[in-house]
Amino acid sequence: MTAHSLLITRPAGKADGLLASLDQLGYQYLYQPLIATQLVPIKAKEQQWLQQADQLIFVSVSAVTSLQQQLDASTLAAPLRAVGHTTATVLQQWTGREVLYPDDQRSEGVLSMPCMQQVDGQNIVIVRGQSGRELMKQGLQQRGARVRYVQSYHRLPIELDGCALYALWQQQVSCILVTSEEIMRRLFSLLPVEGHDWLRSRYWILVSPRMHDAALTLGIPVSKIILADNANDSALMAAIGHYKRGYL
Structure with a gap:
């Protein structure tokens, strides 16, 4: 696992196609659903x-x-x-x-x-x-x-150990992909307070203008936000490709 891994947070059952595409291309990622x-x-x-x-x-x-x-x-x-x-x-x-x-x-x-x-x-x-x-x-x-x-x-929020996840993610994750405002806010509530600045320093792939606005209210810099056209797998893969080409 490299320091340039993606964190995929889509709910279980909704990420299969995206993860298969990432596997096919050999992209490094971590998968952790936060909401069921x-x-x-x-x-x-x-x-x-x-x-x-x-x-x-x-x-x-x-x-x-x-x-x-x-x-x-x-x-x-x-x-x-x-x-x-x-x-x-x-x-x-x-x-x-x-x-x-x-x-x-x-x-x-x-x-x-x-x-x-x-x-x-x-x-x-x-x-x-x-x-x-x-x-x-x-x-x-x-x-x-x-x-x-x-x-x-x-x-339903999935019960997780935010401190343990933060210890893992901060060594590996450079970009976080979220498909709902609820999941984005869940990340901030899950991680300890000392992890919030780390979250704000990551790149974020988001899927709507409303999520973009919500990210700004959470303190995520506009320069760290990549907006996908929508939440389908092809649009998400295009945004991931944009991140790989332009930000790594």
Whole structure:
């Protein structure tokens, strides 16, 4: 293991393709998931909301895959929307239907979509985990929509020894790849306080403008941030390639 290793933090089950690509290219990395996802059973009333919705919005890949394990895609008749490209791809693969998503892969982007402008009187269901930003719901409600959440999964922090991980990582890791703001913040809460400046000195591969902004609030210099186009494996590999060429 070299001092130029990548730290990959994607949840278990979501990193297989990325790790296989890294192995194929002979890249050195450490893999440590920090958060696990667990399916939440859909209630009968929630299934009814999904079936009767005028529009369905999925906020993450886990929101899609957790619902996929519980429902037949044919029961979802409403137009499908996704917050990001990767989520849209997974949703389209499951349903075989068109999925619209914004260029700005945040709540702000969803609210700016043409299909979200005239929603007065519509029933809109947002499929997500146990928490998240309220901006999308509030914005749609202000436009007259009736908005409900369906929680198809929840996230659980994995119990880890932050001091032991810091001792290992500081000798080896030069770049950290994270695909959610929650995971990024989890790193700062997991490591001891004396490890926070070390975290800020690493390069970071992030996947959205919102994560970029959150990284700055954590004290990570803008010069240390590499922004991938999105969270799919090809975009992440492109960002890793950019880091390898430009920062090592």
